[in-house]
Amino acid sequence: MRATGWLLIFACAALLLAHAQEEVEGGSTRTILAVEQAWSEAEARGDKRTLDRIFDNAVVYIEDGSLLTKGECLLRLRSAGSHLRQIEAGTALVHIFGSTAIVVGTYREIGVNDGKTVLRRWRFIDTWVNKKGSWVLVAAGSAPLIR
Amino acid sequence: MRTLMLVVLLACAATSAVDAQGDPDSDAASKIVAMEHVWAQAYMAKDPRALARILDDAFVCVASDGKLMTKAQVMGDVKTSTALQILTESMVVHMHGDTAIVMGTFRTRGVEHGKPYARRERFVDTWLNKNGQWVSLTTMVTLTAE
Numbered sequence: 001m002r003a004t005g006w007l008l009i010f011a012c013a014a015l016l017l018a019h020a021q022e023e024v025e026g027g028s029t030r031t032i033l034a035v036e037q038a039w040s041e042a043e044a045r046g047d048k049r050t051l052d053r054i055f056d057n058a059v060v061y062i063e064d065g066s067l068l069t070k071g072e073c074l075l076r077l078r079s080a081g082s083h084l085r086q087i088e089a090g091t092a093l094v095h096i097f098g099s100t101a102i103v104v105g106t107y108r109e110i111g112v113n114d115g116k117t118v119l120r121r122w123r124f125i126d127t128w129v130n131k132k133g134s135w136v137l138v139a140a141g142s143a144p145l146i147r
Numbered sequence: 148m149r150t151l152m153l154v155v156l157l158a159c160a161a162t163s164a165v166d167a168q169g170d171p172d173s174d175a176a177s178k179i180v181a182m183e184h185v186w187a188q189a190y191m192a193k194d195p196r197a198l199a200r201i202l203d204d205a206f207v208c209v210a211s212d213g214k215l216m217t218k219a220q221v222m223g224d225v226k227t228s229t230a231l232q233i234l235t236e237s238m239v240v241h242m243h244g245d246t247a248i249v250m251g252t253f254r255t256r257g258v259e260h261g262k263p264y265a266r267r268e269r270f271v272d273t274w275l276n277k278n279g280q281w282v283s284l285t286t287m288v289t290l291t292a293e
Contacts, residue, residue, distance in 0.1 A: 058241045060250050062271050065291030067250060095205055095284075097275050100246045102284055104207050104215065123213040125285045127273045129243045138241070139248040141271050141287035145213035 029094045032101050032128055032135055039137070040087045040107070048074050055137050056129070062141040086110040090121075099130040106145065121145040176240040179247050179274050179281055186283075187233040187253065195222035203275065203282040211268065211290045229257040229264075236267075245276040252291060267291050 035054060042050035051074060061068040068076065092105030103126040111118050127139040182201050189197045198221065206218040216224065238251035249272045256265045269291045273284045 056243070058243070058248075060241070060248060060271055062250070062269055062287060062289050065269055065289050067269060067271075097205075097277070097284065099244065100273075100275055100284070102205075102207070102273065104209070104285075121213075123209050123215060125207065125209050125273075125287050127246070127248065127285065129246050131243070138243050138246065139250075139271050139273060141209065141289065143209050143211055143213040143287070143289060 025096045028096050028101060028130075028135070032094050032103060033092060035128075035135055035137075036092060036103060036105075036126070037089065040089060043077065044087050046077055048077060051077065056131070059137050060139050064144075101128040101130075101135065102126070103128065172242040175242060175247065175276070175281065179240055179249060180238055182274075182281065182283075183238060183249060183251075183272070184235065187235060189225055190228045190230050191233055193226055193228050195225040198222055198225060201283055203277070203284050206283055206285065208286045208288070211288050229259045230255050231258065232256040247274040247276075247281070248272070249274065 038050060039054050041047075042054070052070075055070045055073065057070055059070045059073070061073055086109075088108040088110065090106035090108060092103055095102045095104075104124070106121060106123050109120045109122065111120075121144070122142040123145055124140065124142040126137060128135045129138045130136075185197050186201060189195060198218075202218045202221065204218060206221070208216040208221050210216065233253055233255050235251060235253045238249060241248040241250075250270065252267060252269050254265065254267050256263070258264070267290070268288050270286055270288045272286045274281050275284050
C-alpha cells in the first residue's frame with residue numbers, strides 16, 4: 001500500500017516536472033520566434049542597431065556560396081536596403097535543446113531589380129544560443145528553394 | 148643571441164601547445180573536427196553506420212537547392228553516394244559553451260549517371276554536447292565558386 005503511495009507521488013512529480021519543462025520550452029519558442037520576426041523587420045528597414053543586438057559577435061552566415069561575418073552582414077544591409085522591399089515569413093519550426101535552439105523554416109523575399117519586382121523563396125536554418133538570458137544568433141544560412 | 152632567441156621561441160611554442168592541450172574548448176574542437184572527417188569518410192565508403200552516432204535524431208540538413216533532409220534521409224543518401232573523393236579544404240570551429248559551430252569548405256569528386264563531376268561546397272554545421280557526447284544538429288551546404 002505504502003509502495004503504491006510512493007509510486008503515485010513519483011508519478012505526480014514527474015508529470016509536474018514535464019509540465020514545467022514544456023512551459024519553459026514554450027516560452028523560449030515564443031521568444032525565439034519573436035526575435036526572428038524582429039530580425040526580418042530590422043533587415044527590411046535597415047536597422048543596424050537592432051541587428052547588432054540580435055547577432056552574436058561571432059555569428060556566421062552562409063548564402064549563395066558566400067560566408068559572411070557579423071560586420072559583413074551589417075555592411076551588406078546598407079547596399080541591399082536599396083532594392084530589398086519586403087521579407088515575408090513562411091513556416092518556422094523551433095527545436096529547443098537546453099540553451100541552444102534551432103529554427104528551420106522558409107521565407108519570401110520581395111525586391112526590385114532593374115525596375116522589376118523579383119520574388120524569391122528561401123529555406124533557412126538558424127542556430128540560437130542563450131547567453132546571459134538573451135537568445136543570440138550564432139549561425140544562419142539560407143538556400144534558394146528550387147522547384 | 149640567435150641561440151637565445153631560438154630557445155625563447157621554442158619555450159613559447161611548447162607552452163602554447165600545453166595550453167592548447169589543456170583547454171577544454173580546444174579539446175572539444177579537435178573531437179568535432181575528427182567527427183567531421185568521419186562524416187566525409189562515411190560518404191566515400193557509402194557506410195551510414197558511423198553517421199548514426201554522429202547525427203542527433205532531430206538532425207536536419209538543408210542542401211544547396213533548398214531541399215530539407217532528416218537524419219534518416221541523409222543516411223539513405225549516404226548509401227547511394229556518388230562521391231569518390233571528399234577533400235576538406237578548411238574548417239573553423241567556434242565554441243559557444245555546449246554548442247559548436249563549424250564552418251568550412253570541401254571539394255567532392257565523383258561519378259553521376261556515368262559522368263564525372265567536381266564541385267566545391269561551403270558548409271556550416273551546428274554541434275551540441277549532449278550528456279558528454281558531441282552530436283550534429285544541423286548542416287547547411289551551399290555550392291561555391293571553384
